Amino acid sequence: MTEAVLAGAPGTTGEPVLSVRDLSVSFRSDTRTVHAVDGVSYDLRPGEVLAVVGESGCGKSVTSMAVMGLLPPTARVGGSIRLGGRELVGASEKELRKVRGKDIAMIFQEPMTSLNPVLTIGRQIGEVLRRHRGMSRKEARARAVELLDLVGIPAPQRRIEEYPHQLSGGMRQRVMIAIAVACDPAVLIADEPTTALDVTVQAGILEVLQSLRERLGTAIVLVTHDLGVVADAADRVLVMYAGRPVEQAPVHDLFGAARHPYTRGLLGAVLRPGGEGKRRLPEIPGLVPSLDSQPDACTFAPRCGRADDACTGGRPGFMSIAPEAGADAPHRAACWHPYGVDDRTGTESPATTGATDEPTVAARPDQEAGE
Amino acid sequence: MTTATQTLPTAPGATARKRATGGRLRALRRNRLALTGGVIAAVFVLAALLAPLIAPYDPAQPDFGNVLAEPSWAHWLGTDDLGRDQLSRIVYGSRASMQVGLVAVVLAFVIGVPLGLLAGYYGRLTDSVVSRLTDTMLAFPFLVLAVGLAAILGPSLTNATIAIGISQIPAVIRITRAETLRLKHVDYVGAAVVNGGGDTTVLFRHILPNATSALIVQATVGIPAAIIGEALLSFLGLGVQPPAPSLGVMLSGAQSFLAPAPWLAVFPGLAIVAATLAFNLLGDGLRDVLDPRGGTR
Amino acid sequence: MTKYLLTRLRQSLITLFLVSVVVFAGIRALPGDPALALAGEERSPEALAAIREAYGLNDNIVVQYGRFIGHALTGDLGTSSRTGLPVADAIGQALPVTLELAALSLLLAVVLGIGAGVVAAVRRGRPEEWIANAVALIGLSIPTFWLGIVLVLGFAIAIPVFAASGYVPFGTDPVDNLRRMVLPAIVLGSGLAAVVMRQTRAAMLDSLSADYVRTARAKGLSKRSVVGGHALRNSLVTVVTVLGLQLGHLISGAVVTEQIFVLPGFGKLTIDAVFTRDYATLQAVVLCTSAAYILINLLVDVVYSVIDPRIRLGGAR
Numbered sequence: 001m002t003e004a005v006l007a008g009a010p011g012t013t014g015e016p017v018l019s020v021r022d023l024s025v026s027f028r029s030d031t032r033t034v035h036a037v038d039g040v041s042y043d044l045r046p047g048e049v050l051a052v053v054g055e056s057g058c059g060k061s062v063t064s065m066a067v068m069g070l071l072p073p074t075a076r077v078g079g080s081i082r083l084g085g086r087e088l089v090g091a092s093e094k095e096l097r098k099v100r101g102k103d104i105a106m107i108f109q110e111p112m113t114s115l116n117p118v119l120t121i122g123r124q125i126g127e128v129l130r131r132h133r134g135m136s137r138k139e140a141r142a143r144a145v146e147l148l149d150l151v152g153i154p155a156p157q158r159r160i161e162e163y164p165h166q167l168s169g170g171m172r173q174r175v176m177i178a179i180a181v182a183c184d185p186a187v188l189i190a191d192e193p194t195t196a197l198d199v200t201v202q203a204g205i206l207e208v209l210q211s212l213r214e215r216l217g218t219a220i221v222l223v224t225h226d227l228g229v230v231a232d233a234a235d236r237v238l239v240m241y242a243g244r245p246v247e248q249a250p251v252h253d254l255f256g257a258a259r260h261p262y263t264r265g266l267l268g269a270v271l272r273p274g275g276e277g278k279r280r281l282p283e284i285p286g287l288v289p290s291l292d293s294q295p296d297a298c299t300f301a302p303r304c305g306r307a308d309d310a311c312t313g314g315r316p317g318f319m320s321i322a323p324e325a326g327a328d329a330p331h332r333a334a335c336w337h338p339y340g341v342d343d344r345t346g347t348e349s350p351a352t353t354g355a356t357d358e359p360t361v362a363a364r365p366d367q368e369a370g371e
Numbered sequence: 372m373t374t375a376t377q378t379l380p381t382a383p384g385a386t387a388r389k390r391a392t393g394g395r396l397r398a399l400r401r402n403r404l405a406l407t408g409g410v411i412a413a414v415f416v417l418a419a420l421l422a423p424l425i426a427p428y429d430p431a432q433p434d435f436g437n438v439l440a441e442p443s444w445a446h447w448l449g450t451d452d453l454g455r456d457q458l459s460r461i462v463y464g465s466r467a468s469m470q471v472g473l474v475a476v477v478l479a480f481v482i483g484v485p486l487g488l489l490a491g492y493y494g495r496l497t498d499s500v501v502s503r504l505t506d507t508m509l510a511f512p513f514l515v516l517a518v519g520l521a522a523i524l525g526p527s528l529t530n531a532t533i534a535i536g537i538s539q540i541p542a543v544i545r546i547t548r549a550e551t552l553r554l555k556h557v558d559y560v561g562a563a564v565v566n567g568g569g570d571t572t573v574l575f576r577h578i579l580p581n582a583t584s585a586l587i588v589q590a591t592v593g594i595p596a597a598i599i600g601e602a603l604l605s606f607l608g609l610g611v612q613p614p615a616p617s618l619g620v621m622l623s624g625a626q627s628f629l630a631p632a633p634w635l636a637v638f639p640g641l642a643i644v645a646a647t648l649a650f651n652l653l654g655d656g657l658r659d660v661l662d663p664r665g666g667t668r
Numbered sequence: 669m670t671k672y673l674l675t676r677l678r679q680s681l682i683t684l685f686l687v688s689v690v691v692f693a694g695i696r697a698l699p700g701d702p703a704l705a706l707a708g709e710e711r712s713p714e715a716l717a718a719i720r721e722a723y724g725l726n727d728n729i730v731v732q733y734g735r736f737i738g739h740a741l742t743g744d745l746g747t748s749s750r751t752g753l754p755v756a757d758a759i760g761q762a763l764p765v766t767l768e769l770a771a772l773s774l775l776l777a778v779v780l781g782i783g784a785g786v787v788a789a790v791r792r793g794r795p796e797e798w799i800a801n802a803v804a805l806i807g808l809s810i811p812t813f814w815l816g817i818v819l820v821l822g823f824a825i826a827i828p829v830f831a832a833s834g835y836v837p838f839g840t841d842p843v844d845n846l847r848r849m850v851l852p853a854i855v856l857g858s859g860l861a862a863v864v865m866r867q868t869r870a871a872m873l874d875s876l877s878a879d880y881v882r883t884a885r886a887k888g889l890s891k892r893s894v895v896g897g898h899a900l901r902n903s904l905v906t907v908v909t910v911l912g913l914q915l916g917h918l919i920s921g922a923v924v925t926e927q928i929f930v931l932p933g934f935g936k937l938t939i940d941a942v943f944t945r946d947y948a949t950l951q952a953v954v955l956c957t958s959a960a961y962i963l964i965n966l967l968v969d970v971v972y973s974v975i976d977p978r979i980r981l982g983g984a985r
Binding site for chain 2 (some may be wrong): 679682683684686687690694730795805806808809810811812813814817818820825915916917918919924927928934939941942943945947950954957958961962
């Protein structure tokens, strides 16, 4: 429904390398259809880091898998995914194989199991190069050593002969990154790359990603539920809830002036005094709705303190918050009663906010739609 | 103010749900197969029990005027080189098969279950001794063991049954031992121990009953293996001795008349295949129902 | 890995020792005089006395066992009461036949079993999987010897393509050798193929849903590399285990197969020994078979460590 192009973060320029429009993913079985992703859109420019945030099951991983074309055959994908001008939705498996690992790559949440236990590190890095760059065994090996060095693995000459079980979790994730960036892809999707790792190791992995972005200009989609990571690493943030996008903003705006009640709920614990140790998403009362139906309503309404008849009566558009910002507005939310600029983030969570709170921004998203 | 429409419980991941549905569908189809297997197995057991009532002829009665007759209305499955009715011999032969199948499995359980319980429950030295014993038994391939026994005790149906039973003991020990190890650490068994239950009480009232499903599954694997084992030993002349009817003996005899009377080789074999297939299907189905950890093997 | 293999070697030696005791005691467990048993059909008092002398049956039982092992280790397996020739020679002649049969069957089982297992896993939920499963289940339910008879009926009698009996050494006439060995190899290999197929399928389904296969797909590798280079490579550990466990069945099956196709191998030697009460031969054959079985299982463990670096290089996953 939203066709407007979104502006990139400050400092990033040029045409988007990855452009997702109105992406939907559903899984159909004999008895039911699950709408895992519904109406997700974003743009990613060279060198930009976009964080995709949400609770588990909100569709952020499915979105990434859809972009990679790695969903099981039972998945139905709608909308558009353009990578460097090439449409990926509906592309054949053969075409996708030429793109995967070369123009777009992915690292996963589980470094312990994502590497093949019976093949050497060198072989696992080398096979991408041999496949996409047509390198010989020898060339691939030499390049693999460089790559291990690039991701900060000491003694790469020796490591290349080793097997995954001889490496620690952090080292394995570095190897995964080396594999991912082997062919210098335009886009790197990192799906919760630090979740399974120790806190001390997490920082190292994020550093590697940052330096790759700076040195190679790789654009990164960082899927996470860790808001600390978002604050450290991202330029822009897309918040998802129950398969739908609820808010998108430059990272400063999001942490400073989140508009969507759900986003505020997420931020509540992070910014609360004394909340230092708790960087994970806080509990919000209520249950995430079933994904079986696509209700014509706000899916967050049942858990939202600000909800009223408007919220249960129609689906809010994913719109610019400030009318004066125009269609290119970098800050957008899908809410009938968004918080205003003056509502300070973190002072109250939506669960405790009375439904009578007047939205400070008078304009409702549907009234903006014509602009 | 909360609308009730969307407060359904959190759904698991979509892929997990797909898998669950697929699993149920497969289980359903398997169960239909299992049911078929169960019916065929029941028919065999009934035929074995009621052999004298079902068999149209005396299986040992030669009819020299009617040797190697093709299947006909009088003799549905033909006659052999002595003119004996093939169908009657198959019915009686199945009786021998079922007898060996059940007795051998019972034998293996009577010896294997207590050893497995002891090894699993007491551990340490008992476990080491039983494990070495199991290894040694496994080092003799089934047929070598059977041949050795036949050589020492002489070939007969009883000795074949003993050999088959012995060959199945290691598997029974291993399964019972594994189940005991698992159950030993379950809370209610621990509670029984704390409440002063003696070892015998704990083993036979708390552990054994809960190991039943795994043992039932093992039995459905053991019975068809024993049926094939009997036929095999009888075929080699190490089991049932002619002229007593046995499917293996019939096949052995049929070898001399392959060209003139191929039906002699076909029908007893089909009977063996039907019986083992029936028990295998039944076993696969039971495994799905009783032993969810059994997986796809 | 040396430590692991040394442990396995020690366990194997203990088992081998126990087996030799059982085999040794087996003959002595015979009702009556062991000399009677060893004598076979020749039972005059002089012959019995000679046998007692030759076998040292008058000595202490431990001494007897020591001599038995000593002789066995130096290749002296006694004299056949049926032929009067050294048992070792008979085994030497029978071994190549059985080894060829076993090798051909194993080849068949591995190629067919792994191939069908991979297809069934990759084409999950399609007709290919259903067909492969059904064929495997039927294959498991058909007794070896009946399959042998049916194949003889079909391909040696009805359509005489292959020969149904006899052995010609490969060196003498390769074509005739294969013409005679194809049916036995199919008979012996088919059951094993069914087991291998089922295990390969199960292992492949596991591997194909593993994270590292997702990684391989994310690399844009061809389907062939993903399935063959990553998933199958990992499934082979399971398949090798199963092959090791099934060797006992292979040995039993060889006995029957050789009986049906009249091949002068190890199995035929065994059965003939039973019916002619040739205990010296029987004792040697049982000992050799069990020793081979234990040895092969040890070999399987060595193969594991080659396939799986986690075992080779030590350390948990």
